[in-house]
Amino acid sequence: MMKFNHKTFFIALISLLLSGNLVYGLDLSSIEFPALNKIELPNIKKIQLDNGMRIYLLEDKTLPLIEASARIHGGSYLEPADKVGLGDLMGDLMRDGGTQKWAPDELDEMLEGLGASLNSYADVISSGVNLMMLSTKKELSVELLAEVMRRPRYDEARFEQAMIAYKSGISRRNDNDASIAGREFGKMIYGSESPYARHAEYKTLGAISRNDLIDFHKKICRPDHVQLAVWGDFDTAEMLAIIKKYFGDWKKGTEKIADFPKVDYKFDQRVGFVERADSKQSNVYLGHIGGNTLDPENSHRIVMNNILGVGFGSRLFNEVRSKHGLCYSVYGVYTSNISYPGKFFCYVGTKGESTIKAINLIKSEIERMKTEEATEKELKSAKDRYLNSFVFNFESKGQIIQRMVYYDFFGLPKDFLNKQKEEVEGTTAADVKAAAQKYLKPEAMRVIVVGNPKSFDAPLETLNNGSITKIDVTIPQ
Amino acid sequence: MNRALKGLFAVIIMIAACSLAYGSVFDFSRLQKSIVEKTLPNGLKIIVLPRHEVPVVSMVTWADVGGSDDPKGYTGMAHMFEHMAFKGTDEIGTTDPAKEVLLMAKEDAIFEQLRLERLKGDKGDKRKLERLEKDFEKAIADAYALIVPNAFSNKLENEGAEGLNAFTSKDQTAYMVSLPSNKFELWMALESERFLRPRLREMYREREVVAEERRMTVENRPMSRLLEEFLSTAFKAHPYGIPLIGHSSDIQNYSRSAAKDFFDKYYGPNNLTLAIVGDVKPEKVFELAEKYWARVPSKYKPERVATVEPTQICERTVIMPDKAQPIILMGWHIPDETHKDMPALSALSSILGSGRTSRLYRRMVRDDKAAVSVSAFSGWPGSKYPCLSVVFCYPAQGKSASECDKIILEEIEKIKNASVTPEELERVKTGTMTGLIAGLKNNMGLAQNLAQYNQIWGDWRALFGELDRINAVTCDDIQRVAKKYFVKTGRTLAVLETAQESEK
Numbered sequence: 001m002m003k004f005n006h007k008t009f010f011i012a013l014i015s016l017l018l019s020g021n022l023v024y025g026l027d028l029s030s031i032e033f034p035a036l037n038k039i040e041l042p043n044i045k046k047i048q049l050d051n052g053m054r055i056y057l058l059e060d061k062t063l064p065l066i067e068a069s070a071r072i073h074g075g076s077y078l079e080p081a082d083k084v085g086l087g088d089l090m091g092d093l094m095r096d097g098g099t100q101k102w103a104p105d106e107l108d109e110m111l112e113g114l115g116a117s118l119n120s121y122a123d124v125i126s127s128g129v130n131l132m133m134l135s136t137k138k139e140l141s142v143e144l145l146a147e148v149m150r151r152p153r154y155d156e157a158r159f160e161q162a163m164i165a166y167k168s169g170i171s172r173r174n175d176n177d178a179s180i181a182g183r184e185f186g187k188m189i190y191g192s193e194s195p196y197a198r199h200a201e202y203k204t205l206g207a208i209s210r211n212d213l214i215d216f217h218k219k220i221c222r223p224d225h226v227q228l229a230v231w232g233d234f235d236t237a238e239m240l241a242i243i244k245k246y247f248g249d250w251k252k253g254t255e256k257i258a259d260f261p262k263v264d265y266k267f268d269q270r271v272g273f274v275e276r277a278d279s280k281q282s283n284v285y286l287g288h289i290g291g292n293t294l295d296p297e298n299s300h301r302i303v304m305n306n307i308l309g310v311g312f313g314s315r316l317f318n319e320v321r322s323k324h325g326l327c328y329s330v331y332g333v334y335t336s337n338i339s340y341p342g343k344f345f346c347y348v349g350t351k352g353e354s355t356i357k358a359i360n361l362i363k364s365e366i367e368r369m370k371t372e373e374a375t376e377k378e379l380k381s382a383k384d385r386y387l388n389s390f391v392f393n394f395e396s397k398g399q400i401i402q403r404m405v406y407y408d409f410f411g412l413p414k415d416f417l418n419k420q421k422e423e424v425e426g427t428t429a430a431d432v433k434a435a436a437q438k439y440l441k442p443e444a445m446r447v448i449v450v451g452n453p454k455s456f457d458a459p460l461e462t463l464n465n466g467s468i469t470k471i472d473v474t475i476p477q
Numbered sequence: 478m479n480r481a482l483k484g485l486f487a488v489i490i491m492i493a494a495c496s497l498a499y500g501s502v503f504d505f506s507r508l509q510k511s512i513v514e515k516t517l518p519n520g521l522k523i524i525v526l527p528r529h530e531v532p533v534v535s536m537v538t539w540a541d542v543g544g545s546d547d548p549k550g551y552t553g554m555a556h557m558f559e560h561m562a563f564k565g566t567d568e569i570g571t572t573d574p575a576k577e578v579l580l581m582a583k584e585d586a587i588f589e590q591l592r593l594e595r596l597k598g599d600k601g602d603k604r605k606l607e608r609l610e611k612d613f614e615k616a617i618a619d620a621y622a623l624i625v626p627n628a629f630s631n632k633l634e635n636e637g638a639e640g641l642n643a644f645t646s647k648d649q650t651a652y653m654v655s656l657p658s659n660k661f662e663l664w665m666a667l668e669s670e671r672f673l674r675p676r677l678r679e680m681y682r683e684r685e686v687v688a689e690e691r692r693m694t695v696e697n698r699p700m701s702r703l704l705e706e707f708l709s710t711a712f713k714a715h716p717y718g719i720p721l722i723g724h725s726s727d728i729q730n731y732s733r734s735a736a737k738d739f740f741d742k743y744y745g746p747n748n749l750t751l752a753i754v755g756d757v758k759p760e761k762v763f764e765l766a767e768k769y770w771a772r773v774p775s776k777y778k779p780e781r782v783a784t785v786e787p788t789q790i791c792e793r794t795v796i797m798p799d800k801a802q803p804i805i806l807m808g809w810h811i812p813d814e815t816h817k818d819m820p821a822l823s824a825l826s827s828i829l830g831s832g833r834t835s836r837l838y839r840r841m842v843r844d845d846k847a848a849v850s851v852s853a854f855s856g857w858p859g860s861k862y863p864c865l866s867v868v869f870c871y872p873a874q875g876k877s878a879s880e881c882d883k884i885i886l887e888e889i890e891k892i893k894n895a896s897v898t899p900e901e902l903e904r905v906k907t908g909t910m911t912g913l914i915a916g917l918k919n920n921m922g923l924a925q926n927l928a929q930y931n932q933i934w935g936d937w938r939a940l941f942g943e944l945d946r947i948n949a950v951t952c953d954d955i956q957r958v959a960k961k962y963f964v965k966t967g968r969t970l971a972v973l974e975t976a977q978e979s980e981k
Contacts, residue, residue, distance in 0.1 A: 026568070026670050028632070028663070036659045037532040037756065062530065063917055064503050096833075108833040112904050115911030134502055134911060161843060168802075168849040168874040175801035177697050278800065280696035281689065312563075312630035312641070322626045325685030328693050349693045381635050388637025391657045395531055396918065 039394050044401055045236050046408075049244065051252045052224030056405060057239055058231040060397045066135045066232040067398060068145060071405050072127040074220030074257055077195035083208050085166060085200030090216045091122025093162055095129065097154040097213075099147035104155050111144075118144055124196060125260060125339045127220060135233035139242050145228070146246035149221055159210045166205055173199075174473055177276055178349065181283035181450040184471055188272050188446045189289060189343055195261060196340055201476055222253030227409060229401045260339045265289040267444035269466030274450040274473055282355040282451030283347075286362065288441055290335045290342030298336060299423035300435035305333050306382035307374050307432065308365065309346060313381055315365050316346065324361065326354045332362065334439060338410045344440065352455025356462060359447065366445075369436040373429040382432075386424050393417060503914050505941050512927070512937065513759040517766060519775040520747025524927050524937055525762050526754040528920065533639075534755030535655040535920035536664055538672075539928035541750075542743035543648040544721040545782050545859065551731060553687070553723015554739050556645040560683050561736055562652065563643070565629040567674040569667075573623050577678065580620040584681060585733050587613045592730060617681055624678060632667060636660045640921060647717055647859030649932060655921055658756035662765055668751075669769035672744050680733040688729070691722045699801035699973055706795045707971035708858060711808055711865060715786040717858055745776025752928035752937075754920040786810065786863060793969045798976035805878040807885070807970045808865035809963050814856060814933050820946040821954040822866055822962065824905045826853040828897050828955070829888065830868055834904065836888050837868070847876045847884060861933055865969075866962065878972045889963050896956035909947045913940075 047055045076087025095118055098104035111118055116133030129148050133141050174180055186197035228247075230239060267288060291301070309316040309332025320330045327350045335342030346366070350358040374382070394400055407416055447465055460468050514524045547554045564570060571577045591609040594601045633641055633654055643652045656664055695701040705720050712718025722728075753762060789810060811822050830837040830853025841848040848870050855866040870881045916922055930940040 026566075026666060028666060031662050031666060033636075033659045033663075036657050037529075039532065063914055065914060065918075109904075112832050112834045113900075113907060115904075115907040115909075132915060134914070136502060157843075161846065164846050164873050165842075165849045168871070171874045172802045172871075175699055178693075281692035283697075311634055312627045313634055318626040321686055322679065322682070323621060325682035326689070328686055328690035349697075350689060351692060381631060384635040385637070388635065388657060388660075389639050391531070391533055391637065392639045392655070395533055395920075 036391065039391060041394070042397060042400060044404055045240075046404075047240060049223065049248060051248070051250050053247055053250065054227045054408065055240065055243055056227065056229040056401055057234075057236050058229075058397055058401050059234060059236055060231055061233050064135045064233050066131070066133055066138060066141045066230065066234060068129075068131040068141065068228065068230040069398070069402060069405075070129045070145060070149060070229075071227045071402075071409065072129075072149070072221050073125075073225040073409065075122045075125045075127050077124050077260060078220065078257060079195075079216065081193060081198075082204060083212060084198050084204040086208050086212055086216055087122040087124075087127075088200070089159075089162055089166065089208060090213045091120055091127050093154055093158060093213060094120035094127075094152045094217065094221075095148050096120075096162065097152055097158045099153050100151040101147055103153070104158050114140075116141075118148065120148060138234055138239065142230075142239075142242045142246050149226065150247075150250060152217060154210055154213050154217070156210060159213065163205060163208075166200060167202060170200065170202060170205075170475060174475065177279055177281070177283045177450045180274055180276075180473055181285055181347075181448055184272060184274060184450070184473070185285035185287075185345065185446075185448040186343075188270065188448055189265075189287070189345075190263060194263070196263065203476065219253075219255065220257065223247065223250045224252050227405045229405050231397045231401050263289065263341050265341070267441055268446075269444055270446045271460055271463060271465050271468040272446070272448040272471050273453070273460060273468055274448070274471050275453060276450055277452055277454075279352065279450070279452040279455075281349050282352055282358075282449055282456070283349050284355065284359055284447065284449050284451075285345050285347050286359060286445050286447040287332075287343055287345030288445055290344045291439060292341060293336040293338045295336065297431070297435040297438065299420050300427050300431045301334050301336070301439060302386060302420075302424055303379070303382045303427045304369065304432045304435050304440075306385050307378050308332050308369055311385060313385070315368070315378075316362060319365055320348060320350075320358055320361050324354075324357075326350045326358045326361070330358075330362070332366070338412075352452050353457050355449060355451060355456045356458040356460070359449075359463060363442050363445070366440055366442040369440055370433070370442070373433050376429070379427075379429050379432065383424055383427060387421065390421055502910070505913075505944070508917070509938065509941055514937070515763050515766070517746065517770055519771065519773060520745065520778075521766070521770050521773070522750045522931065523762065523766050524750065524752045524931060525757065525759040526923065526927070527757055527759060528754060529756050532658045532756045533655055533920070534658045534661055534753060534757050535640075535924050536653070536661075536668075537752050537921070537924045537928050538652040538668055539750045539752060539925075539932060540650040540652075540744060541748045541932050542650055542779065543646050543859065543861075544719065545647050545716040545862065546743060546779070547716065547719065547723070548735070548739065550727060551723075551735055551739075552719045552727045553691075553721065554727075554731065554735065555650055555743075556722055557684070557687055557728070557731055558736055558739050558744075559643045559645045559650050559652075560687060561677050561680065561740075562671055562675060563627075563630055564678050564680075564683070565625075565676055566670045567676050569632065569670070570625055570628040570676060570678060571623050572625060574676075577620065577623045577676070580616070580623065581678065581680075581733070584613070584616040584620055587616050588681060588732060592732065595729075613681075620678070621682070629667065629671065633664070636663055645721065647721060648861040649929070651925060651928070653921060653925070655755070661757055661762075665762075665765045665769045669773060672746070672749065673773045675740060677733050677736050677740075680731070680736060684728055684731055687722065688725065691725060691728065695720070695722060699799050700804055702799070703795075703797050703804055703806065703971055703973045706797055707806055707808070707969065710793050710795050710971065711789075711810075711969035712786055714784050715862060716782060716784065717786075717862065717864065721858075741776070743779050745778070746770060746773045747775050747778050750928050750931050752924040752931070754924040754927070782862060789967045789969070791966055795969075795971040797971065797973050799973050801973060801975065802874075803872045803876075803878045803975055804870070804973040805872065805881050805971070806867060806869045807882070807968055808857070808867040809967050809969075810863060811855060811866045811962050812863050814860035814864075818954075818958050818961070819855070821950045821958045822855040824902060824947065824950050825892065825897075825955050825959055826855040826866055827905045827908070828901045829853040829892070832904075832908075834901075836891075837870075837885060840888055841870070841881065841884055845884060846873055847880050849873050851881075851885075878974065882970065882972075889959065892956065892959045893963065896952045896959075899952060902950065902952055902955070906947055906950075910944055913944060 079086040190197040332346035334344040639655045837851045851870040927937040931937040
């Protein structure tokens with residue numbers, strides 16, 4: 001037996017030595033980085049029509065395309081609590097339901113005949129329309145946007161079809177453990193009735209009529225809520241004239257819509273648990289409420305995220321995936337919005353037998369952010385990743401113009417991104433630790449576990465993370 | 478009615494106007510002329526498209542090896558190696574290259590004994606297994622102590638890398654990253670080094686990561702489980718039928734030497750292509766390629782898979798009971814991507830099941846309300862070898878898979894009997910053109926397309942030939958291929974049937 005042992009060792013050793021027995025010659029330190037070409041900031045023309053509609057235009061003649069995106073203030077947060085799903089339906093059917101000029105089938109045929117794409121949507125805080133088509137049809141592209149935003153048909157048959165799709169969606173919503181975990185975690189943070197986490201049920205869909213869609217659309221889609229960005233192959237003056245032709249006579253809205261609702265959050269510990277007998281892997285989220293982009297430490301938190309849980313070099317990736325091999329996917333991030341608070345959350349998908357171990361590893365990494373300062377190397381790496389990839393914020397025209405729309409809506413200064421960059425440059429290890437101490441609360445986290453408890457390495461009680469609630473995800477009929 | 482007719486008329490006019498504009502809308506030939514390629518003496522091919530609008534560059538290293546090349550008993554090895562390619566090189570990723578070799582050899586030696594003992598199954602010596610497992614854990618921990626985790630990736634990410642990633646498919650393995658263009662040389666250096674002197678450290682931990690990836694992407698997802706059943710039924714002989722990520726038992730059996738053998742066979746420079754799109758000068762790219770890649774010795778060009786899937790002689794059906802809601806998918810055998818029938822098959826799939834004007838969407842989603850989603854695609858799960866034309870469908874709530882199956886077959890029968898309309902075919906052609914133009918917006922997407930067409934067709938120019946090929950398709954061609962390939966005996970059907978807990 002010993003002999004065999006030595007032999008395999010010897011063979012393995014030789015093969016490894018052979019593989020390394022080539023000339024060494026890579027000297028990374030000799031590589032010089034020339035100065036990066038200056039980023040030419042494109043000249044975006046901004047115009048406000050008399051009716052309050054804001055227009056952003058950017059010429060770019062590299063390809064024969066026109067692209068547009070309209071951001072409309074107002075989304076599903078405005079739907080009544082007994083009609084959850086109304087916002088999404090309104091958003092989808094703005095385009096899918098046809099327009100006064102074009103029945104849904106005509107619209108579909110025309111767009112696909114042109115190889116064009118036109119989509120509408122509603123999310124929680126805003127709605128919108130996106131378009132891409134060949135620039136041979138400049139006027140038609142604007143007319144399409146105007147038809148969809150100003151004169152949607154909300155075709156009865158398409159409404160019925162969408163209802164079937166939405167109800168089928170509900171029937172399928174428990175088919176994937178990972179999406180159960182994400183959905184239920186959102187409700188644990190914002191509350192199950194919160195517009196930021198709630199979701200449609202058969203009952204709330206059943207309460208929605210086609211007229212509700214028309215009324216909801218009327219309420220939010222009006223020129224003083226719209227920011228229309230158009231970029232691509234056109235002349236600015238010509239495009240502006242077309243836009244005025246199709247949107248100039250649109251009447252301003254008068255009714256004031258509600259502000260983004262506040263989130264009432266008290267830090268505490270809880271474990272939510274969804275039992276899935278067939279589960280092959282536990283899906284886990286843990287965290288708490290997050291922050292506002294305008295918090296003074298926002299840039300410090302960007303560096304903190306990179307150290308803790310974003311990217312290959314992060315602590316969570318190194319510890320939970322590389323060192324312990326407990327997962328394929330692990331990350332942690334403190335998110336911020338301007339409209340309503342973001343979330344701090346960590347995710348891991350791990351086999352049942354390492355569920356508790358993985359959660360505890362993540363928890364101790366969060367704690368370490370508060371107790372230990374990052375090493376100089378970690379700090380540099382976290383900052384470099386942000387600073388050196390900064391140029392990718394300017395990779396496409398669409399990105400640049402849509403960022404401007406967003407900043408403009410929330411009244412951020414034009415140079416907000418550059419300010420943020422300067423702040424990241426100046427961030428110290430002490431800043432990161434202070435931000436962690438102020439914003440991370442491993443002692444008050446909410447945890448959701450979706451999996452098969454029979455396979456867990458220890459009972460959920462051993463997490464010592466407050467009360468354990470079994471969440472029933474049975475779909476109410 | 479009047480309005481509808483008017484609308485239809487307008488549509489026809491627009492289609493006519495658009496077809497006149499073919500070719501004149503965008504001059505692909507100018508773009509094509511700016512693409513340069515070079516092959517080094519060791520066989521490495523480099524394709525460069527310079528674009529200087531923004532100081533960034535996207536790179537892909539495209540390896541002509543995929544899941545179809547997995548060795549017997551090592552399903553998933555192509556994918557496993559993709560993971561290992563991020564573990565660094567002899568010098569990058571360790572604090573002590575020489576000592577690491579010894580510790581890795583120790584891991585390998587213990588694992589080999591453990592592996593052989595495990596293969597004995599119930600007859601294995603339990604005490605010995607326990608001891609070996611303990612030793613193995615210790616050897617892994619000892620080797621890990623010398624590791625600088627994720628050092629290779631960090632070198633790129635710290636310099637501003639975006640989208641650092643890789644994927645493995647049945648036909649290829651691709652390694653992607655974008656960088657600020659002034660860091661281009663760093664990529665050349667690192668990329669050549671990892672395929673010259675990869676060090677397969679953390680081999681045994683990484684297997685566990687891959688096992689978790691399998692749990693996440695396959696075992697915990699009903700659709701993925703169904704796909705595995707479907708493919709292994711449709712392909713009895715050709716490796717398109719084996720799971721890309723590997724069987725669990727094979728993953729547990731991977732050794733470092735098996736991974737090394739795989740690398741030695743498939744990762745010679747003559748089996749790789751670099752595609753680079755962005756703010757670089759081709760002369761400089763070629764100069765750096767000489768500097769860094771000329772060090773990498775050529776290898777035997779690996780052969781293609783010899784196994785040809787035998788003609789399917791009877792319809793095959795898989796029924797998978799599951800708690801999830803119904804899913805139905807079906808496929809017919811078709812040739813590889815370069816076959817002359819492929820443009821017509823691809824158009825047929827689009828007309829059947831791509832977009833809101835497609836026949837299946839209109840019939841099943843819009844009119845009969847039998848499905849909430851249906852789509853068709855030709856060239857799956859790979860296209861280097863003869864593959865499948867498939868239809869995927871999610872039935873609407875309360876509708877059965879068999880209702881959907883019946884409708885899908887009826888619609889295919891209609892095309893066999895009366896082909897498609899010129900308007901339908903025209904839409905496919907226009908869609909292909911705008912898709913090609915829109916695809917030019919994205920450096921990384923374009924780099925991958927150039928590399929893929931180069932691999933499958935032997936020439937990246939085939940990407941731009943896509944337009945000519947689709948424009949040559951006629952309605953008769955579509956009817957002919959429908960009759961030729963969509964035959965009953967050649968069909969494989971897979972259905973997820975919703976079952977109660979007790980039935981499982």
